[in-house]
Amino acid sequence: MPPSNPSVTETNREPEDLVPRRWDRDWLRQLLRKHAHNHPNMPFDLVEKALVVAPMVDASDLPYRLLTRRYNTSLCFTPMIHARMFLEKPGYRHKFWKYSGMPPEDRPLIAQFCGNDKHVLLEAMKIVEHQVDGVDINCGCPQMIAKRGGYGAFLLEEENGDLIVDIVGHLAKHMNVPVSVKVRILTSGIEDSLVLYKRLVDAGAAMLTIHGRTRLQNKVFTGAANWDHIREVVNQLGDRVPIIANGGISNMDDVKRCMQYTGVDGVMSSEAILEYPPLFTETNVSSTDYKRTGPGRLQIAEDYLKICEKYPPDQGGQGSGMKCIRAHLHRFLHPDLQAHSGVRDAVVGACTMEAAWKVLNMIRIIHEDSGHIITDEQLSWYVRHGGNAERHSGPGRNYEDEKKCSADEEEEDTCCMGRDMFGPVCGDEENGDY
Numbered sequence: 506m507p508p509s510n511p512s513v514t515e516t517n518r519e520p521e522d523l524v525p526r527r528w529d530r531d532w533l534r535q536l537l538r539k540h541a542h543n544h545p546n547m548p549f550d551l552v553e554k555a556l557v558v559a560p561m562v563d564a565s566d567l568p569y570r571l572l573t574r575r576y577n578t579s580l581c582f583t584p585m586i587h588a589r590m591f592l593e594k595p596g597y598r599h600k601f602w603k604y605s606g607m608p609p610e611d612r613p614l615i616a617q618f619c620g621n622d623k624h625v626l627l628e629a630m631k632i633v634e635h636q637v638d639g640v641d642i643n644c645g646c647p648q649m650i651a652k653r654g655g656y657g658a659f660l661l662e663e664e665n666g667d668l669i670v671d672i673v674g675h676l677a678k679h680m681n682v683p684v685s686v687k688v689r690i691l692t693s694g695i696e697d698s699l700v701l702y703k704r705l706v707d708a709g710a711a712m713l714t715i716h717g718r719t720r721l722q723n724k725v726f727t728g729a730a731n732w733d734h735i736r737e738v739v740n741q742l743g744d745r746v747p748i749i750a751n752g753g754i755s756n757m758d759d760v761k762r763c764m765q766y767t768g769v770d771g772v773m774s775s776e777a778i779l780e781y782p783p784l785f786t787e788t789n790v791s792s793t794d795y796k797r798t799g800p801g802r803l804q805i806a807e808d809y810l811k812i813c814e815k816y817p818p819d820q821g822g823q824g825s826g827m828k829c830i831r832a833h834l835h836r837f838l839h840p841d842l843q844a845h846s847g848v849r850d851a852v853v854g855a856c857t858m859e860a861a862w863k864v865l866n867m868i869r870i871i872h873e874d875s876g877h878i879i880t881d882e883q884l885s886w887y888v889r890h891g892g893n894a895e896r897h898s899g900p901g902r903n904y905e906d907e908k909k910c911s912a913d914e915e916e917e918d919t920c921c922m923g924r925d926m927f928g929p930v931c932g933d934e935e936n937g938d939y
């Protein structure tokens with residue numbers, strides 16, 4: 506058990522001669538190999554590559570992670586954990602961590618934290634260190650709440666990068682698991698980004714996840730993730746630490762193309778795998794004639810609810826309970842909700858597990874009556890903003906337009922995924938409600 510009221514202790518002291526712990530370049534590959542028995546159907550050429558579920562506030566919750574792990578996901582990140590709240594608010598801490606231990610099948614697991622105080626971050630990370638395979642710092646969140654809190658993508662720009670470099674160095678000296686950083690491309694360009702990434706690795710970062718977009722590529726301006734930039738990072742730093750590519754991975758064709766083009770050690774998916782957790786299987790790709798080969802969306806929703814019954818997402822599973830469950834159902838079942846407003850209303854109003862199961866029964870009847878064909882299912886929520894063309898590579902963005910959009914949206918922006926039909930889902934710092 507961690508102390509009930511953790512306080513900054515001897516981890517604050519920094520002996521002069523303490524040096525960052527260096528991890529073998531192959532630590533990630535070795536970790537994946539150790540857990541490879543969990544994925545008997547993994548294609549041979551992917552056994553040593555990481556197929557990663559992204560950190561997602563109120564969305565990469567424990568039950569969701571367990572669901573994706575059934576389908577070749579070989580590494581998961583927790584949702585971002587706010588380090589200071591984790592230390593100071595017992596309610597938040599208990600919602601975010603099971604001190605009796607996460608289920609053994611939820612490995613390998615990297616716990617992601619946000620913050621800008623190295624002592625607070627270290628104290629929070631130390632609480633979970635013995636239950637995870639790594640800890641990560643969120644340097645990717647582009648939202649107003651991150652700007653106000655001085656974390657996420659904005660941390661990369663603080664003090665010309667000196668602050669994040671110092672944080673990484675401090676954590677790497679004291680943590681007994683690899684410390685990784687999830688970054689975006691700096692708005693000043695890839696050259697400046699590479700300089701900063703190299704400083705992070707010099708300071709002791711054991712892995713970098715490169716979200717191939719800038720912080721201005723957000724919301725309607727999300728646009729393409731730049732695989733050329735990711736390839737450049739691999740060229741310059743890939744012999745020192747594993748590099749994970751993030752941005753615009755929507756199926757196994759993307760996974761393979763991205764690995765081939767960039768040479769990364771793994772790929773991370775967020776929005777697409779949220780909608781379809783078996784994304785890391787051969788389904789809706791050229792070799793299957795773009796047919797879905799995995800389970801249908803209704804089956805996925807049922808499996809998720811069953812796991813939630815065993816591991817409720819708000820009891821140490823990093824989720825907000827029914828709000829988290831409703832949001833998952835919304836994404837899994839998007840086409841049904843679009844076509845049937847009654848079902849949509851039923852999801853919005855589902856405040857109990859019983860009500861959630863009723864939604865699935867409604868959809869089962871609709872599918873039976875309409876002769877629903879699972880192999881024809883396609884991503885729908887993922888392409889809600891007008892298709893997934895140019896989600897990766899493609900032409901660069903017009904930063905002037907993006908800056909304008911960003912400024913227009915700043916005032917209404919509230920959290921990592923903005924407002925949706927379920928309300929703001931992350932970071933109400935006043936009451937610690939996620």
Ligand SMILES: Cc1cc2nc3c(=O)[nH]c(=O)nc-3n(C[C@H](O)[C@H](O)[C@H](O)COP(=O)(O)O)c2cc1C
Pocket residue numbers: 559560561562563564584585617643644645646687716751752753754773774775776777921922
């Ligand atoms: C619902 C949601 C929550 C997210 N929360 C986090 C988070 O907690 N930490 C983080 O680093 N990124 C977070 N992100 C960003 C994703 O990890 C990822 O970098 C981004 O969505 C790009 O990947 P994609 O193109 O595959 O969607 C979140 C994204 C979504 C959609």
